[in-house]
Amino acid sequence: MNNLEALEVPNDGEISLCEVNGCMQTIKYNYLDANTCIDILKTFPTLHITRDMLHSVISKGEGKALFLPVNVSFLKQLTQIYYELGLIEALHIASAHSQILVSKTASVVLNILEYIKKIRTTFNPNVRHSMSNIIDQFSQTRKWQHNTIRCISWHPHVKKVAIVTCDDSVRIFSSDIGNDTISTVIRHRHQRNVTCIAWRYLSNSEIAVGHENGITIWNTDGNSLVSRPSISNALFRKTSEHKPVMSIAWSRKGDKLISCAACDNAILVWDVELNKTNSLKSPGSSGNILVKWSPTGEKLLSCSAGLIFRVWDCCTWQSEKWSLVAGRVQTACWLNDGATLIFATSTDSIIYSLTVKTDQVFTSNIEVSNQALPIFDTTVVDIDGVIVGGLIQCMDSDPSGKHLAVLFQNTNNIVIFSVTSHPEIKLIPSSLVMGLPKEKPSILSFLQHFEAGACLTVGWSSGRIQYYPIIYTDLSALSLMGDSYHTGNK
Incomplete structure (x- = not known):
């Protein structure tokens, strides 16, 4: 099993800018804005959430004094x-x-x-x-309670991104509007401790927001001149026991919304328009913290706060139960084939893969079931003074299934792997994404549509949002900036 020792790091005083044809590119700190270096990013909004942009949080007693x-x-x-x-x-x-x-x-x-x-x-x-x-214990966001950026979600159909900040606001940016322009801010006093967001498929404007009290579905009309939608644009969906909502996922047809909560053993399937719910039958007693719909929409992953995780057949809603030796599934993602699941646990620094075959997994014959295989060792290593690896906080794969980005719990860099699936799943470290001094990554997400290849979005502890493009072309897509820009590693 491979480890991170072969990973190359940027030179001193430089950070990684992008990846071109499998080769990491670096740039000096004083040229921070990648949008000015890479032509293909110039239409993207420049995002940096500073403290003065946040709304003050008024305690329950402060308003009474007025x-x-x-x-x-x-x-x-x-x-x-x-x-x-x-x-x-x-x-x-x-x-x-x-x-x-x-x-x-x-x-x-x-x-x-x-x-x-x-x-x-x-x-x-x-x-x-x-x-x-x-929420802080089970969130996909690193140090959720203390970070400015808590969630990042790209729209599945258009270039629109929603960012959750620590004041429980959801800020929606669109590249069609221009740099540094907030198109919409959605916020409500019942929407406290936001944990997750998900855009609705086959819809341009609807987004679901999971929080400690339940779920809010907002309709954010992109053609409206109102930058702060009113409560009339929102649907509140909650049950008394289903809290805090830790993860939500829309079906590929946009007709079902799945949610799970850390203090509720039930996984709910919502018909949001009719305010009706059904629950998946998953006996257990530890709550649930993560749900992930496969790209094909045929399977659903659900992870409990304990040893158990399940893979559901979305046609019959039968599940295959899997158990860990220790800990719980910390994070997971599907590859684009809809059958390959990559996950990491809370107790060991290893990335596992699991191939789900419909004709084998959903059967009573246990002997033909597959096994989760360790495919990469992320144990902490020191590479020329740069500490990389450790327990994994979250991961995400790009829509093509060719890249996997991994964010760690206690080290301050993100590793991007190239993924090969034939004849077997292999991960090859390709880039090390580093922030500015004292910056720590909090959350990451891949853009859903990027013509030049793939594009990773990283939220840093400073409030800065970084785009990290992975380009499958020559250097004509880049605007070189003299000696500040280096093609290749050391």
Whole structure:
């Protein structure tokens, strides 16, 4: 099994700019903007989310200080508290009421809810933790609680990208509008602790946003002059137990939305227009943290917060159950053939592959089932003073299935692999994507349509969004900038 020791790194004072015909290109730090170096990126928006662009988060108590207290009836006060802070807080207020019947009834209900919570905690340990801690533990984003950029999602049909920031805003940029122009900002007070986003297939404007309270489906009309859609443009979908939503995925026909939650054992299939749900039958007690639809739409991967992950047949909705020896599936992605699954676990620095064959996997004969095979060792290595590798945080493959990008939990570089599938799956390290000094990668995503090859988008801890194109052509696609630009490695 290969490792990262053969990987080449940029020279001192340089960062990787792009990859051309399998050869990594580097540039000096003082020429940071790749858009000015590569002609094919000049139509892309230049994105850098700074702190002054973020919306301030107002705590629940700050808004009350702006108003003078008034005398209101107890029922009206209780209704207001229920609407603003929820049932539990309303019951606590009621338990302190002067009327014995009201206070005793509220106390009994609180005790029953506490007992139910203890039972749920026994079967699902995730329930005892706070929402933000659960999300930080299971998120695909590195250090989710502390990073400015939390999610990046490219539209499947047009050049439009949605970026989630730490103020729970979803900012949508379009290359048709121009550089540094925000086309839309979608934000709502019920949309707290955003974990994931997904564009709807066969739709130009609909995007689903997963957060700690459920799912919000926004309609962002690109032809509208309104840069901040109102609540009338949103559909809220939630159930009482299904939280926090950790992963969502649209079917290729755009008619079904799959969601999973860390504190809920059920995987829900939503009909968002009718607000109806069905749940996949997946016995377990550890919650679910990741769902991935295959590119062909025939299979669905679901990963629990424990040892179990499943591959579903989307025609019969039967599943094949797989178990790990230790840990859980941290991240996974499908290759473009719709049958090859690449994943990494939370306990070892190894990339695994699994080939799912419809005529073998969905059968009662266990002997013919395939095995997950280790294909690459990502153990930490020191290459000329550059530390690379370790446990994997997230990964993504490009739409052609020729490249795999890997982001690590504790080292500050991204490795891009070339993928070969014949006669067997092999990963060949091709590029090392490095940020500026003190920058750390937080999340990555491949562009869905890139005519010159493939294009990786990286969100850095500074708020900078970097494009890393992988070009299958000659250097005519590049604008050289004197001695600052180097073709090839050292």
